Amino acid sequence: xxxxxxxxxxxxxxxxxxxxxxxxxxxxxxxxxxxxxxxxxxxxxxxxxxxxxxxxxxxxxxxxxxxxxxxxxxxxxxxxxxxxxxxxxxxxxxxxxxxxxxxxxxxxxxxxxxxxxxxxxxxxxxxxxxxxxxxxxxxxxxxxxxxxxxxxxxxxxxxxxxxxxxxxxxxxxxxxxxxxxxxxxxxxxxxxxxxxxxxxxxxxxxxxxxxxxxxxxxxxxxxxxxxxxxxxxxxxxxxxxxxxxxxxxxxxxxxxxxxxxxxxxxxxxxxxxxxxxxxxxxxxxxxxxxxxxx
Numbered sequence: 001x002x003x004x005x006x007x008x009x010x011x012x013x014x015x016x017x018x019x020x021x022x023x024x025x026x027x028x029x030x031x032x033x034x035x036x037x038x039x040x041x042x043x044x045x046x047x048x049x050x051x052x053x054x055x056x057x058x059x060x061x062x063x064x065x066x067x068x069x070x071x072x073x074x075x076x077x078x079x080x081x082x083x084x085x086x087x088x089x090x091x092x093x094x095x096x097x098x099x100x101x102x103x104x105x106x107x108x109x110x111x112x113x114x115x116x117x118x119x120x121x122x123x124x125x126x127x128x129x130x131x132x133x134x135x136x137x138x139x140x141x142x143x144x145x146x147x148x149x150x151x152x153x154x155x156x157x158x159x160x161x162x163x164x165x166x167x168x169x170x171x172x173x174x175x176x177x178x179x180x181x182x183x184x185x186x187x188x189x190x191x192x193x194x195x196x197x198x199x200x201x202x203x204x205x206x207x208x209x210x211x212x213x214x215x216x217x218x219x220x221x222x223x224x225x226x227x228x229x230x231x232x233x234x235x236x237x238x239x240x241x242x243x244x245x246x247x248x249x250x251x252x253x254x255x256x257x258x259x260x261x262x263x264x265x266x267x268x269x270x271x272x273x274x275x276x277x278x279x280x281x282x283x284x285x286x287x288x289x290x291x292x293x294x
Contacts, residue, residue, distance in 0.1 A: 001039060001042040001043070003071070003072070003075060004035065005035045005036075005038060005039045005042075006039070006068045006071055006072060007025075007072060008021065008025060008027070008032055008035045008036065008039075009035075009036060009039055009047065009064070009065075009068055010065075010068050010069065010072065010275075010277045011024055011025055011277075012032060012036060012048070012055065013057055013061065013065055013068075013275045014138065014273065014275045014276060014277065015138070016054065016055055016056065016057075016275075017053075017054070017055065018032045018033060018036070018055060019053075036048065043060075043064065045058070045060035045061075045064070046058050046060060046061075047060060047061035047064060048061055057275075065275065069277055069278065072277060073277075073278060073279075073280070073283070076279060076280045077280060080280055088116045088118060088119055088280065088281050089118040089119060089120075090119060090120070090279075090281070091119070091120045091121075091122055092112075092119055092120070092121055092122070092141055092142075092281055092282060092285055093122045093123075093124070093139065093140045093141045093142075094121070094122070094123045094124070094140065094141065094142050094143075094144065094285070095123075095124050095125070095126070095130075095131035095134055095135065095140040095142070095143045095144070096123065096124075096125055096131070096143070096144040096145070097125060097126070097127075097128075097131075097144075097145065097146055097199070097222070098125050098194070098222035098223055098224055099146055099194060099200075099222075099224050099240075099241065099244055100144055100145075100146055100268065101123070101125055102223070102224045102225050102244065103243060103244060104292050105123075107292050108285070108288045108289055108292050109121060109123075111288050111292070112281075112284065112285055112288055115284055116281050116284065119281050124140065125222070127195060128145055128147055128199055131143045131145065132271075135155075135271065135272075135273060138273075141272065141276065141282055142270060142271065142272050142282065142285065142286070143270070143271040143272070144160075144268070144269070144270055144271075144289060145199060145268070145269050145271065146163070146199050146200065146241060146266050146267070146268050146269075147199030147200070147203075147266055147267065147269065148199070148203055148266060148267065149267050149269070150267075150269060150271070153274075154273065154274060155271045155272065155273060155274060156271065156272055156273075156274050156276075157269050157270065157271045158269065158270045158286075158290075159267050159268070159269050160267075160268040160269060160270060160289060160290060161243070161267070161268045162265055162266075162267055162268075163241040163242050163243050163265065163266055163267070163268065164241070164242050164263065164264070164265050165200050165204075165239060165240065165241050165242070165264045165265065165266055166239070166240065166242065166245075166256035166257070167186050167237055167238070167239050167256070167257045167259060168231060168237065168238055168239070168240055168245055168249075168254050168255065168256050168257065169231060169234070169236075169237040169238075169254070169255065169257055170231055170232055170233065170234035170253065170254060170255075171252055171253060171254065171255045172234045173234055173237065175189070175237065175257050176255040176256075176257055178257075178258065179258060180258055180259070180260050181257050181258060181259055182259070183208070183213065183259055183262055184213070186237070186257065186259065187208075187213060187214075187215050187216075189236070189237050190218050190235070190236040190237070191215055191216070191217040191218065191219075191236060191237060191238065191239075192217060192218070192219045192220075192221070192227050192230050192231070192235075192236040192237070192238045193215065193217040193219070193220050193238060193239060194220070194221070194222055194224065194227070194239075194240075195220060195221075195222050199266060200239065200240075200241060200264070200266045201239065203264060203266070204239055204264065207264065218236065219236065224240065224244050227240070228240075228244070228245060228248060228254070231245075231248075231254055232248060232253045232254060237257065241266055243268075270286060270289060270290075
């Protein structure tokens with residue numbers, strides 16, 4: 001059993017297609033097939049079911065996948081322990097939302113670049129559906145979302161933080177001075193919202209719809225920096241997770257509006273495909289996100 005064969009197995013498990021695996025690895029399809037068969041012979045089990053042009057992991061293949069990922073991870077870690085970690089190069093591809101990007105991401109990128117200066121970081125932003133579609137097509141390594149708790153057997157997910165979401169306004173706005181404000185009164189105001197199909201805006205629309213209520217923002221935009229500036233200037237109210245407006249709440253320019261019996265929470269979560277091989281740089285990025293939360 002050779003590391004080359006294990007690496008070929010991991011790529012084939014990720015692609016679920018020997019032809020695509022061969023293309024990524026720079027091998028012929030026949031070479032991939034030979035390596036997989038040799039690995040199966042060494043292990044004494046069948047790793048893939050071959051049905052037509054498609055391949056699927058067997059139960060033994062699923063079990064070996066975990067071991068294979070660990071073998072390559074610790075191999076890379078051993079090499080890094082003997083060499084300068086700055087020698088890592090390549091691309092790490094991250095998908096996230098504008099909401100998250102506008103907060104702690106600059107610190108995460110700065111720290112990651114310090115650890116791996118030769119790595120190229122590619123970040124794409126968009127809605128949950130857009131990001132997960134890129135993940136499905138292996139165009140991203142990781143997704144960092146803010147949404148309801150997502151559980152899917154295709155993905156490995158880790159909750160980083162639970163956040164409350166509030167309707168907020170400038171402290172100059174009379175609504176922040178009231179002891180209680182009804183949701184109906186909120187919906188009559190000039191609303192500034194993130195895109196309607198973004199995580200927490202979508203959940204809000206679903207919750208309101210259950211009571212026959214709907215919101216109609218005068219401005220819909222993904223850039224939460226711009227939303228915050230509009231709110232501070234008292235040019236409308238918005239609906240945002242606490243971590244996005246925490247600084248403004250502390251300095252007294254923005255305040256949450258008190259709405260009785262109306263509380264929503266969302267989760268910052270990291271996702272990657274269950275068959276994704278986690279390299280040392282990707283693992284380092286994961287750890288930075290876990291340690292730098294806001």
